[in-house]
Amino acid sequence: MGGISITGATKRGFRAYTLSNYKEIPQIQNFTQEQQEDIGIAARIFPFRVNNYVIDELINWDNVPNDPMFRLTFPNKDMLLPPHYKEMKHLLHTAASEEEVQQAIHKIRLTLNPHPAGQLDKNVPELNGKVLEGMQHKYNETVLFFPTQGQTCHTFCTFCFRWAQFTGMKDLKFASREIETLVSYLQEHPEVKDVLFTGGDPMTMSANLLKRYIEPILEADIRTIENIRIGTKSLSYWPQRFVSDKDSEDILSLFSNVTDHNKHMAIMGHFNHPVELTTDTVKEAIKNIRATGAQIRTQSPLIAHINDDPVIWEQMWREQVRLGCIPYYMFMVRNTGANHYFDTPISKAWEIFQEAYQNVSGLARTVRGPSMSTDPGKINVLGTQEINGEKVFVLEFLQGRDCRWVRKPFFAKYSPTASWLTDLEPAFGKEKFFFENTSTI
Template sequence: MTVFTGHRLARLIADRTGQPALAHDADVVGRVLPFRVGSHAADELIDWSRAPGDPLYRLLVPHRDLLAPADFAAVEQTLRGGDRGRLGLVVDGLRERLDPHPAGRDTEAVRHTYPGTLLVLPDRRRTCPAPCASCSRRPPNTGDPALGPARGGPEAMTARLARHPEITDVVLEGEDPLAMRAAELDAYVSPLLATPQVRTIRIRTRAVIHAPERFLTSTGGAADADDLLRVLERVVAAGRRLSLLVHLTHPRELDPAPTRRAVARILATGAAIRTQAPVLRHVNDDAAVWARMWREQTALGLVPYRMLVERGSGAHRCFGLPLAEVVAVHAEAVRQRVRGLAPVVGGPVMSTELGALAVDGVVRLGQGPAFVLRALKARDPALAGAVAYARFDPAARWWDELTPYGPRDRILIPGEPLTAADVVG
């Protein structure tokens, strides 16, 4: 797969769109937020004739809305001045402000964050085939290894499993574990199959959608595609549950024939493909898009799993939506789905410091409307399944912008001290 970055990406944008101004915008933004656009995305997914408004262009290509106007102007002006030292200072300052990496941020390659679940970041070739503009996993792309996660081998993984017999679920993640060669992936999988306590293996990947040739042996495919599929088959044959967790953001990502062939080959191994994606402004903030996406996924044998909430801070400011709008998109998409052809996907989910919180809708209580929050997963086992109410705020975008409705709701929602007026009933 050919990959376009830096000046090559800017030339690609100018050639495909016929708009040099868009190439200039990409060059400026790309100094702060490096991008990679693969040939599959360039040839099969992006509608260059509709740029910059095409949903997949906005998702996969750097555009000026990713920076605040003043920040864009600062980088642009410094570029014109030609002072590389000054440019480095401006870019580093913007990166720090957009993603500050607070002290204490967990950068371990093997992380035990939820009871029973182990997250593992393999230590070889984890480069995502197509990092999205909305993705929060930007640090490894900046070229500063101090900001990226540490790398861990199979030995660190098995050592953690030996110390924690309660772990039954292992998630291989990072930028993309399936960018590894089949033999490298097997170095992680084989120890898991030799560990009886591990019953479920999940692999987070974008390769299914953005590098389908990874699973194909035809022209342009991967030399070890069959070996990779045999690794997946071994997991299923061993009686373990295997899921590939795929971010699928727009129904057009499923249209290319190579993608559909890749999906069919993966499902033939017995593995499941579960999908999730955030609601993103100007990309998929339309209930009809989600209803179509769920129907088409289900028809192909994929399992729609979660609708996510985009925090919409930092470089992602242009994608975020108020929680009230996301909840409305979810409710209308559920209504539009064709019964029997698409499942009901649970309420939008926020991945917070507390854990995974679902917004189950809006209800009317004694003192007005309120969001219903439910802890799907929590780092504190005592909070798993807990329900809380937050005062309805049409402008709030994230859980830490919400106000608790009652004193018991503080377990899920940060906020100021409550008064007697906050108590329901």
């Protein structure tokens, strides 16, 4: 624990704002009635939660509504398709019953692909014939675990591909309290090397709750488990979690305990914009985490209106390396929620990645992307080529439901508008991609 400090950081308490009280945010008082209403209409469909740290230290209110951190955290009317916006506004202006409003909301949400990439029906494992809700096992070496108490976040991202987790759609929510079942599953599946705690955000849990999930894995001494990961946005949205919260020292001690058990502790830090790395609090939080022996790997999707600029990515990767973090992934926005507003064509994404990548040092070139987390696996875009007179995308699997697919290149017809695997067609006259016909492997 040497070198860890929790002094000198802001000790202001956490305060959250949601649909029920967002008009109490001081800066919102300067908005017109229409601007306030538009936030409220969008927040009826998409989850909305923001806290005082984001409001006071990350958003440039002089640049609203164009400020990237504002767009990252406040839903806006353009996230809704025009017919959906019109329907919601009409219902709210005609004093429709709450039942009618909720029926319309549910109907709209179901059109937004609330659980992409086969999460509900293809990734859920079984043990002794019992379906293990709150877990996903898509790739051989990694199990995802969704702790029940971690199914919220300090602030919600407007682009979040797990938005259905936070909207009350209970039949579309992953969560589990059964740590004993997780341990038993890991003991029976030696192919699993990594356990990834995700959500929501596990770092919204208290240190004592988080210990109840992680320490049993350590105590079980499962030799095949090499890495424990935590997917979190807390470094950006509430870095006080590792600095000045009342149990910050206990959180850091837990990380040290993992490394003391000869396991690799990996914090999968979600940073979407360089401004998230600028405060004294986040810099101290990164320093404290690294002092435990844990490493921080950073990832983000490429998000239209927020970070679709190579200069932003270059700045972000450089600063992450300077602070001791490891750039890990540039993702494509998943085909869910308001992806019509946030997504970027594959061709443009590759150009942004390449321009940013070629301007950073080798230490930042650990990053991979642009990558699509699709139903068959994580597909990386290697670029475009012209082969035998046909312009194509060159693609490969970084992860696959079948591990034999990994690093196997394949080709898709070039399209300037395609933004997801489902928008692509096989090149060279083929009817299917190789992974759609397993007999060709």
